[in-house]
Amino acid sequence: xxxxxxxxxxxxxxxxxxxxxxxxxxxxxxxxxxxxxxxxxxxxxxxxxxxxxxxxxxxxxxxxxxxxxxxxxxxxxxxxxxxxxxxxxxxxxxxxxxxxxxxxxxxxxxxxxxxxxxxxxxxxxxxxxxxxxxxxxxxxxxxxxxxxx
Amino acid sequence: xxxxxxxxxxxxxxxxxxxxxxxxxxxxxxxxxxxxxxxxxxxxxxxxxxxxxxxxxxxxxxxxxxxxxxxxxxxxxxxxxxxxxxxxxxxxxxxxxxxxxxxxxxxxxxxxxxxxxxxxxxxxxxxxxxxxxxxxxxxxxxxxxxxxx
DNA sequence: TAGTTTGCTGATAATAATTATCAATAGACT
DNA sequence: AGTCTATTGATAATTATTATCAGCAAACTA
Numbered sequence: 001x002x003x004x005x006x007x008x009x010x011x012x013x014x015x016x017x018x019x020x021x022x023x024x025x026x027x028x029x030x031x032x033x034x035x036x037x038x039x040x041x042x043x044x045x046x047x048x049x050x051x052x053x054x055x056x057x058x059x060x061x062x063x064x065x066x067x068x069x070x071x072x073x074x075x076x077x078x079x080x081x082x083x084x085x086x087x088x089x090x091x092x093x094x095x096x097x098x099x100x101x102x103x104x105x106x107x108x109x110x111x112x113x114x115x116x117x118x119x120x121x122x123x124x125x126x127x128x129x130x131x132x133x134x135x136x137x138x139x140x141x142x143x144x145x146x147x148x149x
Numbered sequence: 150x151x152x153x154x155x156x157x158x159x160x161x162x163x164x165x166x167x168x169x170x171x172x173x174x175x176x177x178x179x180x181x182x183x184x185x186x187x188x189x190x191x192x193x194x195x196x197x198x199x200x201x202x203x204x205x206x207x208x209x210x211x212x213x214x215x216x217x218x219x220x221x222x223x224x225x226x227x228x229x230x231x232x233x234x235x236x237x238x239x240x241x242x243x244x245x246x247x248x249x250x251x252x253x254x255x256x257x258x259x260x261x262x263x264x265x266x267x268x269x270x271x272x273x274x275x276x277x278x279x280x281x282x283x284x285x286x287x288x289x290x291x292x293x294x295x296x297x298x
Numbered sequence: 299t300a301g302t303t304t305g306c307t308g309a310t311a312a313t314a315a316t317t318a319t320c321a322a323t324a325g326a327c328t
Numbered sequence: 329a330g331t332c333t334a335t336t337g338a339t340a341a342t343t344a345t346t347a348t349c350a351g352c353a354a355a356c357t358a
Binding site (some may be wrong): 014022045073075078080096098099107109112115118119120122123126127128129130131132133134135136137138139140141142143146 | 222227245248254258267268279280284285286289291
């Protein structure tokens with residue numbers, strides 16, 4: 001099972017850094033693994049409901065996951081969202097937010113990825129820095145909304 | 150004077166949409182024009198101090214400017230920032246946030262711009278949408294911090 | 299194993315940022 | 329001048345997030 005694998009991987013990160021994988025933390029991790037996409041903190045909280053975890057603990061766990069590169073934080077239209085980070089490049093994606101319907105979509109693919117790897121290369125060469133992460137949110141009108149006009 | 154030109158341009162947008170350019174709104178616009186970079190709401194407020202404008206009005210004006218594409222909103226490390234939008238492509242820039250020193254830098258240039266125009270083209274072709282804006286924030290370690298190690 | 303120390307948790311108080319409310323006022327329009 | 333509508337500032341309300349703290353659980357020690 002792929003999810004199990006994903007979990008093992010996260011567990012290893014916890015062990016490496018001496019962070020305890022408690023049952024509550026596991027519950028939060030599970031929410032991220034089971035739900036593919038992006039969620040705000042409140043939604044993560046709601047999805048752990050069966051476990052009766054406190055909201056503060058959800059925030060605390062999100063903080064740990066973020067600090068260790070397990071989840072990514074993104075801001076779209078004033079909302080703070082979290083999602084499982086791309087383990088490898090093949091999972092890397094950018095976001096598109098439709099100004100009309102408000103939907104937030106994920107885009108990925110080999111060509112896109114290739115282009116972004118190049119962007120990283122250009123930036124690192126021209127500004128002599130080290131790029132560790134790229135947060136890209138495009139805005140505009142999505143296909144569906146364009147057709148409806 | 151370039152700033153005057155910039156102001157006239159914004160004024161024209163206001164007139165087109167029947168939004169009054171009151172003295173308080175002008176004061177907020179001036180803050181954006183005079184201060185090149187990004188600011189949070191509180192900083193915009195502070196910079197209008199001489200005019201004794203209420204905080205709520207600053208927020209209201211920011212909202213108007215944002216809704217009309219005059220300023221752009223960006224979120225970096227949990228902070229909400231605003232800056233004057235790029236009037237033309239030549240002013241377009243992306244942001245780089247250093248994980249070590251926390252500084253937020255702006256990057257632009259012909260090669261970068263060219264690359265991003267291409268990215269837009271790829272996305273519009275492959276997802277059949279219309280991209281109106283691109284928010285790109287890279288994270289990593291900046292040149293200065295790399296040298297200090 | 300009992301005892302001690304340390305870290306984790308949930309409930310909730312505190313804080314910070316933003317938005318809503320509303321009376322006063324200013325500007326536009328007869 | 330008088331009416332109408334939009335804007336403003338002060339401030340209350342709301343929302344999201346963080347801090348506090350007592351109780352509990354796990355890990356460590358002798």
